[in-house]
Amino acid sequence: MPQARPRNEFLAADIVVIGAPMYNFTIPSQLKAWIDRILVAGKTFSYGANGPQGLAGGKRVIFAISRGGYYGADMPTAAGEHLETYLRWVFGFIGITNPEFIFADGIQLGPEHREKAIAGALQSATTLRAA
Numbered sequence: 001m002p003q004a005r006p007r008n009e010f011l012a013a014d015i016v017v018i019g020a021p022m023y024n025f026t027i028p029s030q031l032k033a034w035i036d037r038i039l040v041a042g043k044t045f046s047y048g049a050n051g052p053q054g055l056a057g058g059k060r061v062i063f064a065i066s067r068g069g070y071y072g073a074d075m076p077t078a079a080g081e082h083l084e085t086y087l088r089w090v091f092g093f094i095g096i097t098n099p100e101f102i103f104a105d106g107i108q109l110g111p112e113h114r115e116k117a118i119a120g121a122l123q124s125a126t127t128l129r130a131a
Helices: 004-012 029-038 084-093 111-126
Strands: 015-021 045-048 051-054 060-067 100-105
Touching: 004 029, 051 084, 060 084, 060 111, 100 111
Parallel strands: 015 060, 060 100
Antiparallel strands: 045 051
16 A cells, blocks of 8 residues: 555654755645655554544654744744644654754845855754764
């Protein structure tokens, strides 16, 4: 069954690295389709007497995300940020409670912002703990 392959690969992995640029304030459609294939009741989450329970915990998930502008909580654009917030929520739903993020923000605001964002993201990647 081809649709089970992404889910099986995800469940078999100890570490998952996901690259996600912000497209129109949210995740790319290809990433959404992949997430739809890994979120399966009875496989990555279940419903019980106390509500939903994640079944995919215990793995390390690292997100490398890029955003054209700045969407931090203290920014006027914060309400438009649906990339990081969605990823945190949906992966928390399946039991990933401590995702790690590498950010490259402001990449569309000019060459100097882009260079600074990429340098910062690369520096963040070097500080990740070893597997």
